[in-house]
Amino acid sequence: xxxxxxxxxxxxxxxxxxxxxxxxxxxxxxxxxxxxxxxxxxxxxxxxxxxxxxxxxxxxxxxxxxxxxxxxxxxxxxxxxxxxxxxxxxxxxxxxxxxxxxxxxxxxxxxxxxxxxxxxxxxxxxxxxxxxxxxxxxxxxxxxxxxxxxxxxxxxxxxxxxxxxxxxxxxxxxxxxxxxxxxxxxxxxxxxxxxxxxxxxxxxxxxxxxxxxxxxxxxxxxxxxxxxxxxxxxxxxxxxxxxxxxxxxxxxxxxxxxxxxxxxxxxxxxxxxxxxxxxxxxxxxxxxxxxxxxxxxxxxxxxxxxxxxxxxxxxxxxxxxxxxxxxxxxxxxxxxxxxxxxxxxxxxxxxxxxxxxxxxxxxxxxxxxxxxxxxxxxxxxxxxxxxxxxxxxxxxxxxxxxxxxxxxxxxxxxxxx
Amino acid sequence: xxxxxxxxxxxxxxxxxxxxxxxxxxxxxxxxxxxxxxxxxxxxxxxxxxxxxxxxxxxxxxxxxxxxxxxxxxxxxxxxxxxxxxxxxxxxxxxxxxxxxxxxxxxxxxxxxxxxxxxxxxxxxxxxxxxxxxxxxxxxxxxxxxxxxxxxxxxxxxxxxxxxxxxxxxxxxxxxxxxxxxxxxxxxxxxxxxxxxxxxxxxxxxxxxxxxxxxxxxxxxxxxxxxxxxxxxxxxxxxxxxxxxxxxxxxxxxxxxxxxxxxxxxxxxxxxxxxxxxxxxxxxxxxxxxxxxxxxxxxxxxxxxxxxxxxxxxxxxxxxxxxxxxxxxxxxxxxxxxxxxxxxxxxxxxxxxxxxxxxxxxxxxxxxxxxxxxxxxxxxxxxxxxxxxxxxxxxxxxxxxxxxxxxxxxxxxxxxx
Numbered sequence: 001x002x003x004x005x006x007x008x009x010x011x012x013x014x015x016x017x018x019x020x021x022x023x024x025x026x027x028x029x030x031x032x033x034x035x036x037x038x039x040x041x042x043x044x045x046x047x048x049x050x051x052x053x054x055x056x057x058x059x060x061x062x063x064x065x066x067x068x069x070x071x072x073x074x075x076x077x078x079x080x081x082x083x084x085x086x087x088x089x090x091x092x093x094x095x096x097x098x099x100x101x102x103x104x105x106x107x108x109x110x111x112x113x114x115x116x117x118x119x120x121x122x123x124x125x126x127x128x129x130x131x132x133x134x135x136x137x138x139x140x141x142x143x144x145x146x147x148x149x150x151x152x153x154x155x156x157x158x159x160x161x162x163x164x165x166x167x168x169x170x171x172x173x174x175x176x177x178x179x180x181x182x183x184x185x186x187x188x189x190x191x192x193x194x195x196x197x198x199x200x201x202x203x204x205x206x207x208x209x210x211x212x213x214x215x216x217x218x219x220x221x222x223x224x225x226x227x228x229x230x231x232x233x234x235x236x237x238x239x240x241x242x243x244x245x246x247x248x249x250x251x252x253x254x255x256x257x258x259x260x261x262x263x264x265x266x267x268x269x270x271x272x273x274x275x276x277x278x279x280x281x282x283x284x285x286x287x288x289x290x291x292x293x294x295x296x297x298x299x300x301x302x303x304x305x306x307x308x309x310x311x312x313x314x315x316x317x318x319x320x321x322x323x324x325x326x327x328x329x330x331x332x333x334x335x336x337x338x339x340x341x342x343x344x345x346x347x348x349x350x351x352x353x354x355x356x357x358x359x360x361x362x363x364x365x366x367x368x369x370x371x372x373x374x375x376x377x378x379x380x381x382x383x384x385x386x387x388x389x390x391x392x393x394x395x396x397x398x399x400x401x402x403x404x405x406x407x408x409x410x411x412x413x414x415x416x417x
Numbered sequence: 418x419x420x421x422x423x424x425x426x427x428x429x430x431x432x433x434x435x436x437x438x439x440x441x442x443x444x445x446x447x448x449x450x451x452x453x454x455x456x457x458x459x460x461x462x463x464x465x466x467x468x469x470x471x472x473x474x475x476x477x478x479x480x481x482x483x484x485x486x487x488x489x490x491x492x493x494x495x496x497x498x499x500x501x502x503x504x505x506x507x508x509x510x511x512x513x514x515x516x517x518x519x520x521x522x523x524x525x526x527x528x529x530x531x532x533x534x535x536x537x538x539x540x541x542x543x544x545x546x547x548x549x550x551x552x553x554x555x556x557x558x559x560x561x562x563x564x565x566x567x568x569x570x571x572x573x574x575x576x577x578x579x580x581x582x583x584x585x586x587x588x589x590x591x592x593x594x595x596x597x598x599x600x601x602x603x604x605x606x607x608x609x610x611x612x613x614x615x616x617x618x619x620x621x622x623x624x625x626x627x628x629x630x631x632x633x634x635x636x637x638x639x640x641x642x643x644x645x646x647x648x649x650x651x652x653x654x655x656x657x658x659x660x661x662x663x664x665x666x667x668x669x670x671x672x673x674x675x676x677x678x679x680x681x682x683x684x685x686x687x688x689x690x691x692x693x694x695x696x697x698x699x700x701x702x703x704x705x706x707x708x709x710x711x712x713x714x715x716x717x718x719x720x721x722x723x724x725x726x727x728x729x730x731x732x733x734x735x736x737x738x739x740x741x742x743x744x745x746x747x748x749x750x751x752x753x754x755x756x757x758x759x760x761x762x763x764x765x766x767x768x769x770x771x772x773x774x775x776x777x778x779x780x781x782x783x784x785x786x787x788x789x790x791x792x793x794x795x796x797x798x799x800x801x802x803x804x805x806x807x808x809x810x811x812x813x814x815x816x817x818x819x820x821x822x823x824x825x826x827x828x829x830x831x832x833x834x
Contacts, residue, residue: 002539009690016489017693019496048484057481064474064672067465071672072433107524107674107696114695122419136694143694255481255488257524257700273426276434277553277560278531279524283674283700 008142013347014135015043015362015377018354026351029344031398039358040388045333045379047252050304053292056253063288071284076272077105077260081290088294089262092219093243094233101265102238104272105290107282109217109246109259112271114140115278116213116242116261117181119270121146126177128169132336132367134187134215141181149177150368155189155327156338162191166200173208180205183215184231185222188336188367188375190329192222195229202234211264212236214243218332220301221250223309226330232263239264247293249333249379250304256286308333311382315389322393333379336364337392339372341401346371349399357391425559430764431552432460432779432794435771443768446761448815456775457805462750462796464669467721470709473670480705488701493689494522494677498707505711506679509636510660511650518682519655521689522707524699526634526663526676529688531557532695533630533659533678534598536687538563543594545586549753549784551604551632558598566594567785572606572744573755579608583617590625597622600632601648602639605753605784605792607746609639612646619651628681629653631660635749637718638667640726643747649680656681664710666750666796667721673703725750728799732806739810750796753781754809756789758818763788766816774808 011017018041063070070078079099086099097103106112113136121127123145129137131150141148149172154163162184169180180201185192193201205212214231222228232241246259259282261271275281312328315335319326324337342349346363353359353374364373374392378385428434435458480487487495496516503516514520523529530553538544540562546554548567558565566589571580579601586597597618602609610618622629631648639645649658663676676699678688692698729745732752736743741754759766763780770776770791781790791809795802 002537005539006536006687006690009687009694011492011690011693014492014693016697017491019491044489046485047488057478060477061474068463071464072461074434074437075428075431107700110694111696119423120419122422139694143691255701257696257698257703270423270426273423273428274560276428276431277426277527277556279528279674279696280433281674283524283703284672286674286700286703 005143009139013350013363013366018043018360026348026355029348029352030356035357035391035394037358037387037391038384040380040384041360042376042378042380042388043360043362044254045249045252045377046381047254049381050252050379052252053247053296054300055292056256056289059288059291060285063285070288073281073284073287075276075281076103076268077282078287081105081287085260085290085293086262089245089260092294093230095230095238097262098265102268103260103262104268104275105282105287106259106261106275107279108248108254108257109215109244110136111257111279111282112244112246112259112261113213113215115271115274116244116267117141118144118274119267120179120211120213125179126172126175128172128177128180130164130182130186132186132188132364132370134183135366137181149175153186153189153191155186155191155336156325159328159330161194161197162186164193164197166197166204169201170204173204173210178209179211179213181213181215183217185218185329185331187218187332188334189327190332190334190336191327192226192228192330195227198229198231198234202231202236205240206236210240211267212241214241216243216245218249219245221305221308221333222331223305228331239266242267247290250301251293253289256289258282258286258290260290307382308379311378311380311385314382314386315376315378318386318389318393322396324393324396333377335376335378336373337376339374339396341372342399343401344399349395350374352399353392353395357395359388359391361392422560426556430767430780430783435460435777443765443772446765446769447773452774452808452811454775454804454808455801457797457801458777459793459795459797459805460777460779461671462666462669462794463798464671466798467669467796469669470664470713471717472709473673473706476705476708477702480702487705490698490701490704492693492698493520493685494699495704498522498704502677502707502710503679506662506677509711510647512647512655514679515682519685520677520679521685521692522699522704523676523678523692524696525665525674526632526661527553528674528696528699529661529663529676529678530630530632532688532691533661533684534558535561535691536684537596537628537630542596543589543592545589545594545597547581547599547603549603549605549781549787551600552783554598566592570603570608572603572608572753573742576745576747578611578614579603581610581614583614583621586618587621590621590627595626596628596630598630598632600634602635602746602748604635604749605751606744607749607751607753608744609643609645609747612644615646615648615651619648619653622657623653627657629658631658633660633662635666636662638722638725638750639748640722645748656683659684664707667718668710670706673706675699675703675707724799725796728795728797728802731799731803732793732795735803735806735810739813741810741813750794752793752795753790754793756791756813758789759816760818761816766812767791769816770809770812774812776805776808778809
């Protein structure tokens with residue numbers, strides 16, 4: 001039944017949809033009074049705290065003045081914009097990008113992910129996905145009738161590697177998975193895959209004829225002294241990889257809905273055919289904003305990274321001091337702390353956080369079987385983010401399950417100091 | 418095989434994709450010299466000839482200034498924009514629209530169509546579609562594994578009715594079709610369904626439990642003294658109809674990619690869930706442009722309609738005088754003339770039109786089995802459109818198949834004078 005297909009697409013707890021949630025009977029569960037403080041919405045980055053790339057709106061207005069030429073582009077996006085980007089992306093990822101056959105501009109990276117999965121997954125296909133990973137990955141695979149095969153990532157232990165279980169990955173390929181979909185940096189943990197992990201993923205993919213969809217949305221927000229290995233440069237044939245990026249996060253251009261997919265020409269061609277019936281094209285005028293991408297003013301990106309690093313460090317300190325085991329992200333602006341065992345359901349705790357503490361977070365259950373985790377996008381006002389972090393810690397203390405102290409995780413705070 | 422799914426999605430002849438077509442060996446086919454004249458692209462409206470709604474960019478810039486609040490909206494779009502539109506759309510269509518549960522803002526009407534079909538069609542389902550109708554309808558149904566059941570429209574005969582074959586429609590329902598997807602005004606012919614036809618469609622839909630997707634993209638560009646019957650107001654239960662509109666055509670706002678679907682709350686809810694994995698939302702800032710919709714300056718719409726009517730009349734005269742049987746559109750800016758039997762394939766004729774006559778049109782085969790028709794969007798500069806129409810007539814004369822004069826269609830020019 002068609003209804004079943006949509007049950008799996010539940011969005012009630014998706015980031016940004018909180019406005020559609022009823023408060024429910026959260027008042028009955030409340031312990032103590034409300035916690036005061038300016039509300040912070042950690043479900044997505046705050047583009048008022050970190051402004052869009054300088055010059056973005058100028059390019060939009062130029063496109064508007066250009067008129068029909070920019071309103072009606074090829075479905076895969078304006079040729080000269082793709083040409084400019086293909087050079088920048090080739091340099092960034094360390095492998096050639098074909099402007100003509102190997103790029104497509106999409107309505108956000110979400111649009112690119114949707115088209116890529118639709119172009120590679122048929123009913124019954126097994127698709128290896130990481131656990132935890134971006135919540136839409138599983139939903140996309142299931143929507144097209146595919147079967148997600150989870151591959152776990154032991155993200156809490158260590159920061160030199162993401163912690164992907166490569167034995168499980170090989171087993172998934174041996175069992176028949178021919179597509180591997182993963183985000184790097186990982187969403188929700190901020191883990192970056194090590195060179196060793198990337199090389200091994202590429203080796204396994206080559207051995208089993210697997211096509212890779214690499215969601216690298218956060219790859220530019222890499223903290224100082226961290227290394228990033230691009231899977232495009234790991235020796236796989238070009239027709240085996242689709243890479244997805246976009247300026248919605250680091251560059252705060254989410255309101256323009258822009259993304260790009262690049263790589264395997266045969267897959268890009270399918271994606272364009274599908275885009276023609278999904279939404280025709282990314283909004284024509286908006287596409288022009290991509291002219292700012294990878295061409296930001298000197299020092300702009302570095303400053304943005306340092307500011308995020310400072311928030312990361314402070315918030316991480318608050319969460320860990322409060323007893324919430326949390327991986328230090330190597331890139332991006334997500335934290336995925338583990339809560340203590342709670343006396344309430346995670347969904348209720350998230351609702352309580354919102355109504356009692358003025359803090360919006362995304363429940364860990366959106367990313368896999370993580371009923372004791374929450375995700376925070378810390379691209380926020382620094383001071384308010386830290387204050388909200390303190391409220392989270394206080395709330396975790398209040399709603400902690402009474403009883404013997406819980407066993408620390410294998411990778412507890414002491415071992416990570 | 419997944420590849421099969423994409424063969425059916427061919428976009429090589431889709432409007433706007435001409436830039437990706439090779440000229441091929443069109444030179445070998447050429448009869449006579451090039452025809453001079455300013456190039457005209459009839460594949461879509463010219464937003465430089467008919468400018469976007471006054472104030473549209475101001476609303477965009479206000480949204481940009483509003484920042485995060487407008488960048489991250491609910492997946493179904495900003496609540497207050499939906500509230501404003503729901504009132505306008507209720508008045509326009511003559512039936513209530515729920516702002517909270519019955520509306521979703523999408524990336525263009527294409528986005529709305531995609532989500533609506535995805536939400537109503539499962540593999541194996543029969544879907545009644547009109548022939549001719551918008552080329553994406555069939556592709557959408559087939560992409561989701563549905564089986565299109567064509568219902569013919571005898572559009573060349575008469576202008577009091579669209580000419581839908583209601584006997585065939587009933588037969589399609591009797592054979593099991595439970596979704597009926599149609600555009601009104603019809604794309605590509607500009608035919609508007611009569612009150613009698615709409616009432617009968619509604620009666621049959623009610624009798625067979627059919628859900629209707631009504632694409633009313635062009636419903637506002639209705640020529641003077643023409644009547645338009647909204648199927649929403651024809652007595653069907655609200656949960657049986659999804660109506661789709663948008664400001665891309667009459668209002669020339671296509672470059673912003675905005676559409677709206679309204680009606681059946683259960684379907685709208687599925688559409689939102691799907692939008693969450695397809696593209697999250699229509700671009701946040703762009704949504705604000707909808708604040709201009711149905712609130713244009715006094716007289717603006719009327720003037721736009723009269724200007725299109727003048728182009729329609731002149732172009733229709735040129736085409737008919739040239740022997741191309743053409744329905745007079747009651748609304749919208751499409752003409753769908755019938756060519757004489759040609760000595761070349763339609764695809765080659767279209768290519769010749771482009772390379773020899775500087776005229777881009779969409780081949781009739783995109784809309785059904787119409788190898789002797791072409792579609793023109795005449796929302797163009799008036800003078801240039803008429804000149805280009807004359808070049809089409811001259812090209813039809815040059816490439817006409819030699820031999821006995823072809824039999825006139827049943828509804829020939831004389832009978833329509």
